[in-house]
Amino acid sequence: MVPFAGYAMPLHYAEGVMAEHLWTRAHAGLFDVSHMGQILLEGEGAAAWLETLCPGDFLGLQPHAMRYTLLLADDGGILDDLMVTRTGHALHLVVNGATKEADLAHMRARLPLGLALTHMADHALLALQGPEAVAVLSRLPLEPESSDLPPVEALRFMRSGRYSWQGTRLGISRSGYTGEDGFEISVPAAAAEALAEALLADTRVKPIGLGARDSLRLEAGLPLYGHDLSPEHEPVEAGLAFAISKRRKLEGGFPGAERILTALLDGPARKRVGLRLEGRQPAREGATIHAGDAQVGVVTSGGFAPSVGAPVAMGYVAAAHAADGTRLEIEVRGRRLPATVCPMPFWQKTYVR
Numbered sequence: 185m186v187p188f189a190g191y192a193m194p195l196h197y198a199e200g201v202m203a204e205h206l207w208t209r210a211h212a213g214l215f216d217v218s219h220m221g222q223i224l225l226e227g228e229g230a231a232a233w234l235e236t237l238c239p240g241d242f243l244g245l246q247p248h249a250m251r252y253t254l255l256l257a258d259d260g261g262i263l264d265d266l267m268v269t270r271t272g273h274a275l276h277l278v279v280n281g282a283t284k285e286a287d288l289a290h291m292r293a294r295l296p297l298g299l300a301l302t303h304m305a306d307h308a309l310l311a312l313q314g315p316e317a318v319a320v321l322s323r324l325p326l327e328p329e330s331s332d333l334p335p336v337e338a339l340r341f342m343r344s345g346r347y348s349w350q351g352t353r354l355g356i357s358r359s360g361y362t363g364e365d366g367f368e369i370s371v372p373a374a375a376a377e378a379l380a381e382a383l384l385a386d387t388r389v390k391p392i393g394l395g396a397r398d399s400l401r402l403e404a405g406l407p408l409y410g411h412d413l414s415p416e417h418e419p420v421e422a423g424l425a426f427a428i429s430k431r432r433k434l435e436g437g438f439p440g441a442e443r444i445l446t447a448l449l450d451g452p453a454r455k456r457v458g459l460r461l462e463g464r465q466p467a468r469e470g471a472t473i474h475a476g477d478a479q480v481g482v483v484t485s486g487g488f489a490p491s492v493g494a495p496v497a498m499g500y501v502a503a504a505h506a507a508d509g510t511r512l513e514i515e516v517r518g519r520r521l522p523a524t525v526c527p528m529p530f531w532q533k534t535y536v537r
Contacts, residue, residue, distance in 0.1 A: 205491070223278075229296075233295075234275060238256060241429035254419055311361065312368075321367055343357070344359075364534055402498070467495065473512055481512075485499075497514070
């Protein structure tokens with residue numbers, strides 16, 4: 185157990201990180217991610233107001249649909265990355281655990297009259313991930329709360345709904361942070377343990393800790409806030425231009441729009457890239473990246489990728505050295521390790537679209 189974002193979090197269980205990683209890739213892993221912040225935004229004009237903080241199209245977000253987006257500083261730097269779901273007339277936000285208090289303060293300082301922002305501190309969040317997750321979840325007695333919702337197994341990637349389980353209301357989305365098919369479940373904290381036990385009663389499910397969560401997301405090429413994303417980075421250099429909706433690219437109106445749209449047009453000075461290392465030694469966050477005698481970047485995430493069977497990393501490099509196939513070196517403990525810029529993800533994602 186380790187302290188993280190004010191919680192005691194499991195780094196791994198009895199079998200260790202490697203076993204938990206591979207189990208999730210082959211079966212189903214259950215993650216307790218209740219440290220994440222859940223926020224409910226309500227009121228007329230909520231979607232339009234959120235567009236003044238983020239570059240996503242929330243006015244066009246359909247009921248039960250989700251969108252990945254970014255909370256931006258005034259200069260376009262990334263304050264956080266988050267998920268936004270349309271639930272009826274409200275928007276449900278999931279933000280990172282380490283930034284949730286700062287996110288709430290940032291939003292409340294700009295909240296206009298008529299809108300309500302509620303921190304759902306009485307809710308837990310569970311993530312069931314892996315190729316057998318859908319079979320496991322479909323065995324639970326889940327009842328859709330509205331006639332326009334399909335059975336939970338028929339949800340598609342980035343779709344969500346409200347379902348009833350033993351009299352408890354659950355918010356279930358087909359989403360996750362592993363690159364695998366899976367679900368994230370918002371559940372009242374009082375019912376979280378019972379739900380976790382019901383899922384773990386299935387032999388296809390094992391509990392998974394933070395260590396494997398990190399290696400799974402790294403293989404999937406997914407950035408981690410505070411490491412691969414920060415206020416020093418804008419969305420284009422971070423490889424997240426897809427989070428800027430088409431209409432917003434045309435209209436602007438989000439923080440740092442001039443800087444970000446210029447980077448889209450002219451290209452950024454640096455880019456987040458994937459790196460494959462030769463040999464077995466991994467490179468960790470902070471390792472410097474070199475082209476000959478010149479330092480051209482820095483590693484922001486790295487480690488051994490169990491499914492790939494090799495060390496991988498991601499980091500920011502000068503745009504002139506960011507093309508796939510570029511040969512570079514990473515300095516680790518005084519040694520230069522050969523590395524090659526490569527496309528991400530390192531492991532093929534299996535989302536159900």
